[in-house]
Amino acid sequence: MLMPSQRRRPKRPLPETEAGPARGPGRPMKRASELKPSRKARTEHAKRLHSQMSGSMMTSSTSSAGAQPDAAQGRLSLSHLETLPVELIQHIFFLSFEVNMARASPQLARVLSKPSIYKALVLFAYFDEPADKIPVETHHFLPAEYRQISLDEKMRLQRAILGCKWFTLDLFKSCMPILSRLQMVEEWHWEHRSEALLDMSLEGHGLVAGPSQDPGEQAEFLQSVAALPSLDDQAGMERHFFATLEPAAVAASFSVVGSDPQHPNHQHPDAPVQSQTGQGSSSQVVGPIGARNTLPRIMRWTCSVDTHGRLHKTPEQGISILAARVFPDHILRGSPWTELKLELVQLLRQGMRFLARDHVLDISATALFEGMASAIRERNETALLVLLELHYATMRFDPSHDPDWFQGTTPPVPKGPDRYFVGPLAHPLPVELFHLAVKKHTGTHVHWHSGVEDRDRDHNHNHKSDVSSSHGHGAKESTSAATTTPARVLTLLLREGIDSIQSDDKILTRWAAHTLNLPVDSTQSFSSASSSSATAPAPAPASASQSSLSFERSLARWLLDFMSGTNTDVTHHLPPTEPLFVNGRLSSRLSDLGGEGSASSLTATLFPNTSFTEEIGYLTHGEDGEDVVRARDGEPCG
Incomplete structure (x- = not known):
C-alpha cells in the first residue's frame, strides 16, 4: 500500500505581539580539548608527573655515583627510617x-x-x-x-x-620458662652471696633444710633439694627453686596429691591438696601455669646459722616471674568471658601476688565492676569469683594510704560511726551489681548511675568484640554451672560487698519477699530465666530444685534480718572491730556457732568457711600478705 509522501509542515510565524524580542545565538559548545578530563585520566596524569619528578630527583642524586635509575626508584619512595638496615x-x-x-x-x-x-x-x-x-x-x-x-x-x-x-595467651605461656630461668639466675646469685657472707660450706652435714627451731616432716625432702645446684643444671635449678608444678626429678615419685610413696608424710610444697570443703580438684590447685608446667613464682631460700654452727636454709618467700603491674580495661571487662580470657586474668593476678618490690598496680575500678556485671549477665560464677578476689586484693583501704583516717588501735579501726563488715574499701561494690543479680526474678530494670548508658541492655551490644579476636581469647566461652541462681550470685556479692547494701533497698527487699512467697514446687532458676543463652540447660531434678529453693529462702530470710538489724548472729556474736568477711571467708566467731539445724547456725550454713583465694585454687605458698598494692602515685588503686 503506497503511503503519501511526508512533508515537513511549514512553521507558522507568530504574531509580532506574541513573539517578544528577538533572541541572539546561544553560547558555543566547547571543543573536546577544553572538556574536564575523567578521573582515570587525571589519576594517570598525576602518576606520570610523579614519575617524572622522581626520575629527575633520582638522576640528580645518583649521577655522581653512576647508579641505575630503575634500581634506586623503589628505595627513594621510602622514608629515611625505612631505608635503614x-x-x-x-x-x-x-x-x-x-x-x-x-x-x-x-x-x-x-x-x-x-x-x-x-x-x-x-x-x-x-x-x-x-x-x-x-x-x-x-x-x-x-x-x-x-x-x-x-x-x-x-x-x-x-x-x-x-x-x-x-x-596471645599461648605466647605469654611460652615465655614463662624463660622468665623463670631469668629469675632463678638472679636468685641463685643472691643465695650464693648469702652463703658466702655466712662463710659456710655446703659439703658434709653442715646443711640443714627447714626452720632451725622445728624442721618438720618435710625436712628430708627439703634436704635433697636445698643444696645450691650449678647454673648449668636446669633440672636441678627447677627443683631447688620449686619452679615447676612437677619437677622432672620428683614427678615420678609423687602421686596425684603430692605425697612421696616411700615417705608418705613428706609432701611437696606445691603438691595439690583438697580444700577444706572436700571439693578440691588436683587439676586446679595452683591456678593456670605456663609452658612446661612453669609456675608463676619461684621460692627464695633464706639462710641462717644455728648455735651448733650449722647452716639452715628454708624456702619461705615466693618471687614472681611475672611482674604484672597493669590490668587493662578491655581485659577486665570480659563481655563475653571466655576460659582463655579468664586464664589470662588469673595469670596476671598470680604474677601480682608474688611481687618482691615496687608493689604498684594500674587498674580501673570502673572496668572491674563492668567485668563483674558481664559475669553476672552470663551467669559465670567462676569469672565473678576471680574478679571479687581481685577486688579484695587491690581495693582495700590500707592504713598506710591515709593514717589520719584510722584510729590508733591494733588493728587500726576506721574513724566515724560506720560499721564495716568487710572492711574499708577505696571502691566498694556498686549496689547495682546486687540489683542486676536479682532483676530477672523481680522484673526490675537496673540503671547504672553513669549518666550515659543503661547497663541493663543486652551485653552482646555493650562492648566491642575485638578483645576476643585480637588476643585469641574468644575461641571457647567459659562454662558455668547450669544451676546458677540469684541466691548463689548474691552469696558471692555479699561476701565482698555487704557494706554496700542499705537498709531501705527496695529492689533487694522486693526480691527477698518474692522469694519467700514462692510456692514449694517452684523450679524457677536463674539459668532458665535468661533467654539469651544459645541452648537451654537440661531441667534439674526435683530434689535439686527444692534444695536450691530452700537455699534461696534461707538467704532471703537472712538478708531481710540483716537489713532490718535483727540478725542476732551478727549483732550479738561479732565484735564491732571485727569484720564479718575477710577475702570472702566468714568470721571464725560465726562459723562455729550452734549445731546443725539451730537458728544461730544459719549464717554458717549460708556462707562457706573458705576464702575466695581457696575456692579458686590459687597457689599461695610463699605469699607475703602484708604488702598491699597501691597506685603509681601512692593512692589506693582504682
Whole structure:
C-alpha cells in the first residue's frame, strides 16, 4: 500500500505581539580539548608527573655515583627510617618501646613483626631486674640488646603489648620458662652471696633444710633439694627453686596429691591438696601455669646459722616471674568471658601476688565492676569469683594510704560511726551489681548511675568484640554451672560487698519477699530465666530444685534480718572491730556457732568457711600478705 509522501509542515510565524524580542545565538559548545578530563585520566596524569619528578630527583642524586635509575626508584619512595638496615631499625624500636612504630608503614611492619621480637618485648615487660649488680643472661633477649628499664617504662610496655593483636595467651605461656630461668639466675646469685657472707660450706652435714627451731616432716625432702645446684643444671635449678608444678626429678615419685610413696608424710610444697570443703580438684590447685608446667613464682631460700654452727636454709618467700603491674580495661571487662580470657586474668593476678618490690598496680575500678556485671549477665560464677578476689586484693583501704583516717588501735579501726563488715574499701561494690543479680526474678530494670548508658541492655551490644579476636581469647566461652541462681550470685556479692547494701533497698527487699512467697514446687532458676543463652540447660531434678529453693529462702530470710538489724548472729556474736568477711571467708566467731539445724547456725550454713583465694585454687605458698598494692602515685588503686 503506497503511503503519501511526508512533508515537513511549514512553521507558522507568530504574531509580532506574541513573539517578544528577538533572541541572539546561544553560547558555543566547547571543543573536546577544553572538556574536564575523567578521573582515570587525571589519576594517570598525576602518576606520570610523579614519575617524572622522581626520575629527575633520582638522576640528580645518583649521577655522581653512576647508579641505575630503575634500581634506586623503589628505595627513594621510602622514608629515611625505612631505608635503614633491619638491625638498626630493630635497635631503634627496642630503645623506644613504641609498639605503634610497626603500624607506621608496611615496611616497618615486615621488619618488626617477628616472634623473636614479640618474646623480647614480653621479657622486658615482665622481668624484674635485680636491684644490685647481679649478672643477667642477656642472650634470652636477642635480637634486643638487654638494658635495665624504669618502672614507668615497664608499666607502659605492659599496657602496650596487652593491647596488641599478636599478644596471645599461648605466647605469654611460652615465655614463662624463660622468665623463670631469668629469675632463678638472679636468685641463685643472691643465695650464693648469702652463703658466702655466712662463710659456710655446703659439703658434709653442715646443711640443714627447714626452720632451725622445728624442721618438720618435710625436712628430708627439703634436704635433697636445698643444696645450691650449678647454673648449668636446669633440672636441678627447677627443683631447688620449686619452679615447676612437677619437677622432672620428683614427678615420678609423687602421686596425684603430692605425697612421696616411700615417705608418705613428706609432701611437696606445691603438691595439690583438697580444700577444706572436700571439693578440691588436683587439676586446679595452683591456678593456670605456663609452658612446661612453669609456675608463676619461684621460692627464695633464706639462710641462717644455728648455735651448733650449722647452716639452715628454708624456702619461705615466693618471687614472681611475672611482674604484672597493669590490668587493662578491655581485659577486665570480659563481655563475653571466655576460659582463655579468664586464664589470662588469673595469670596476671598470680604474677601480682608474688611481687618482691615496687608493689604498684594500674587498674580501673570502673572496668572491674563492668567485668563483674558481664559475669553476672552470663551467669559465670567462676569469672565473678576471680574478679571479687581481685577486688579484695587491690581495693582495700590500707592504713598506710591515709593514717589520719584510722584510729590508733591494733588493728587500726576506721574513724566515724560506720560499721564495716568487710572492711574499708577505696571502691566498694556498686549496689547495682546486687540489683542486676536479682532483676530477672523481680522484673526490675537496673540503671547504672553513669549518666550515659543503661547497663541493663543486652551485653552482646555493650562492648566491642575485638578483645576476643585480637588476643585469641574468644575461641571457647567459659562454662558455668547450669544451676546458677540469684541466691548463689548474691552469696558471692555479699561476701565482698555487704557494706554496700542499705537498709531501705527496695529492689533487694522486693526480691527477698518474692522469694519467700514462692510456692514449694517452684523450679524457677536463674539459668532458665535468661533467654539469651544459645541452648537451654537440661531441667534439674526435683530434689535439686527444692534444695536450691530452700537455699534461696534461707538467704532471703537472712538478708531481710540483716537489713532490718535483727540478725542476732551478727549483732550479738561479732565484735564491732571485727569484720564479718575477710577475702570472702566468714568470721571464725560465726562459723562455729550452734549445731546443725539451730537458728544461730544459719549464717554458717549460708556462707562457706573458705576464702575466695581457696575456692579458686590459687597457689599461695610463699605469699607475703602484708604488702598491699597501691597506685603509681601512692593512692589506693582504682
